[in-house]
Amino acid sequence: MLIDFFFTLKDAKIPVTIKEFLTLLEAMEKNVVTQSLDDFYWLARLTLVKDEAHFDRFDRAFAQYFKGIAATFDDKGAIPLDWLVKRMERELTDEQKAALEKFGYDKLMDRLRELLQEQKERHEGGSKWIGTGGTSPFGHGGTNPEGVRIGGQGRNRTAVKVWDRRSYKDYDSDRELGTRNIKIALRRLRRFARDGAAEELALDQTIRATANNAGWLDIRMQPERRNNVKVLMLFDVGGTMDDHIERTEELFSAAKSEFKNMEFFYFHNCVYDYLWKNNRRRHAERFPTWDVLRKYTPDTKLIFVGDATMSPYEVLQPGGSVEYNNEEAGAEWLARFTHAFPKFAWLNPEPEGLWQYRQSIAVIRQLMNGRMYPITLDGLERAMRVLSK
Secondary structure (H helix, E strand, O other): OHHHHHHHHHHOOOOOOHHHHHHHHHHHHOOOOOOOHHHHHHHHHHHHOOOHHHHHHHHHHHHHHOOOOOOOOOOOOOOOHHHHHHOOOOOOOHHHHHHOOOOOHHHHHHHHHHHHHHOOOOEEOOOOOOEEOOOOOEEEOOOOOOEEEEOOOOOOOOEEEEEOOOOOOOOOOOOOOOOHHHHHHHOOOOOEEEEEEEEEEOHHHHHHHHHHOOOOOOOOEEEEEEEOOEEEEEEEOOHHHHHHHHHHHHHHHHHHHHOOEEEEEEEEOEOOOEEEOOHHHOOOOOEEHHHHHHHOOOOOEEEEEOOOOOOOHHHHOOOOOOOOOOOOOHHHHHHHHHHHOOOEEEEEOOOHHHHHHOHHHHHHHHHOOOOEEEOOHHHHHHHHHHHHO
């Protein structure tokens, strides 16, 4: 049976060898793992795949070969709680969704204030009160084309405001997996200069000085050659960006490695009047955005990283922030950044084919003068060309 599996991997263009296949068979013979399909998957990937770039191909080949094997369930087990919760997530037709009332932002917030004063108990599956699983524009887990999510887990991504204090995780700058190609793309943004102490061997000068000295060794030193380009990166964190943590961490790690003169800050969804550097202390350690705008020189390269997926209100309206009532619209702050730093670009981890379906992406692309690029090797190269001009 496993011989056919071996050839399935070969057909998937995975460079697996006979030696690695024999290692897998030897491990199985010695019962290194239990007789579980999950354990076999990890063992097979460990022994047969030597490059993380082939993990995706391996997963597809594995699923193709073992697709006929069904999982075994305990028929006496209890019904999972999340199955019971899902009963509240109503499946509506397109006509029913279109029939749901859209309040508009100002009317939506006024209606929410009224309900907070009137409601006295919890509600589920309704169309009026603040609750769960219904068609009301207030609560979470339900269906409404324009609402306010209050706590809970988002599902349809149609909320125009979210009332929930969340903790975000800092991106890991030490993340190395998959960063090699990203580093190569970022190297297009380079401007080398020699600075610092004379601590590096100047080979050409040493050869010339030695020759002029009748063959007696005359060592010459020079300052190290460094990339002195200045980069300011602003990272969107939390919310829909949770879907892109791995790719963003790879980008963050590669950028920290390539750009020695790099500063970074975090924001959520859109830039407003403050930024932060530590997500665990983002409510206590804030940096006024005006200070950031004034601190760095105009030749600094500005890079936004975010999926730009939010309600357009968050960009265009004062008070549109999902966390507090900002006095100025996010669009005003984005305009200030692009004016202060003429060399700018926005990197978007969302697949480029989906951008046309996100109204907020169209808004931010316009504010960025079209300088939005996907986080792919081609997209990064295009962005670096724009920044290096």
